[in-house]
Amino acid sequence: MCTYAAIVLSAGSGKRMKSNIPKQYMDLNGKPVIYYSLKAFQESKVSEIILVCGKDDVEYCTEEIIKKYHFTKVSAVVPGGKERYHSVFEGLKAIQGADYVLIHDGARPMIDDEIIERTMEGARQQKACVAAMPVKDTIKVADPNGYVDHTPDRSTLWMIQTPQAFSYPLIFDAYDKVLKAEKNAEQIPAITDDAMVAEYATGCRVKLVQGSYENIKITTPEDIHIAELFLRKNEKIG
Ligand SMILES: Nc1ccn([C@@H]2O[C@H](COP(=O)(O)OP(=O)(O)OP(=O)(O)O)[C@@H](O)[C@H]2O)c(=O)n1
Numbered sequence: 001m002c003t004y005a006a007i008v009l010s011a012g013s014g015k016r017m018k019s020n021i022p023k024q025y026m027d028l029n030g031k032p033v034i035y036y037s038l039k040a041f042q043e044s045k046v047s048e049i050i051l052v053c054g055k056d057d058v059e060y061c062t063e064e065i066i067k068k069y070h071f072t073k074v075s076a077v078v079p080g081g082k083e084r085y086h087s088v089f090e091g092l093k094a095i096q097g098a099d100y101v102l103i104h105d106g107a108r109p110m111i112d113d114e115i116i117e118r119t120m121e122g123a124r125q126q127k128a129c130v131a132a133m134p135v136k137d138t139i140k141v142a143d144p145n146g147y148v149d150h151t152p153d154r155s156t157l158w159m160i161q162t163p164q165a166f167s168y169p170l171i172f173d174a175y176d177k178v179l180k181a182e183k184n185a186e187q188i189p190a191i192t193d194d195a196m197v198a199e200y201a202t203g204c205r206v207k208l209v210q211g212s213y214e215n216i217k218i219t220t221p222e223d224i225h226i227a228e229l230f231l232r233k234n235e236k237i238g
């Protein structure tokens with residue numbers, strides 16, 4: 001039997017949301033945004049959840065979220081780091097033991113069990129996978145002056161979501177390598193997701209698995225209203 005752990009990321013400051021509290025603790029139909037991701041993993045096949053939060057929010061998360069909503073699978077609440085990838089490594093180090101790990105943005109409250117199952121299967125079969133959806137709009141690459149440089153073929157473009165799921169040893173070693181390189185002041189790419197770390201450090205191939213157009217990341221103020229509409233439509237309120 002394979003074992004799975006989940007890392008739920010909640011250590012961002014939410015600059016683009018321009019809110020007085022971090023977006024992951026903002027109210028979404030009566031519950032904090034982060035509640036919905038934790039609930040989805042609590043009800044999934046994962047045996048262990050690590051919550052990574054801001055260093056000043058460990059007590060709040062423990063008392064007001066984990067204990068209050070009985071998220072019994074949360075085995076550790078750990079402080080994150082400066083960038084998302086630093087927070088992920090703190091989460092990876094806190095995992096007690098799992099064959100596979102699902103890394104998820106706490107700012108994506110519309111995660112559901114179907115997506116979790118698909119990424120679990122992707123990790124089992126391919127060792128590295130990400131939830132993704134085809135891009136709907138035409139994407140253009142601009143030059144520094146704001147003019148179109150070129151238009152990539154849309155059929156090759158995907159919006160990348162989370163969970164991003166991996167064999168635990170593969171992703172741990174990849175993060176360890178990249179963060180050691182950073183510490184040694186070596187040049188590393190700007191890292192915006194976990195797959196990049198795996199690709200860069202191990203050269204492994206990352207499989208795209210079906211996410212959902214509803215699996216949005218709460219990033220700017222209108223996203224909260226969109227998530228509210230999705231929750232109402234899906235009757236996940238209450
Ligand atoms: N140092 C960081 C930065 C981000 N995150 C988490 O990574 C996810 C995706 O990041 P993003 O949407 O960029 O969140 P913020 O960094 O909070 O937002 P912004 O970039 O607007 O400041 C979020 O769940 C966020 O809490 C994290 O755990 N640690």
Ligand SMILES: C[C@](O)(CO)[C@H](O)COP(=O)(O)O
Nearest residue numbers: 084105160161162192193217
């Ligand atoms: C991991 C991610 O959600 C995939 O779309 C995204 O890259 C996170 O980026 P952010 O810069 O932290 O918003």
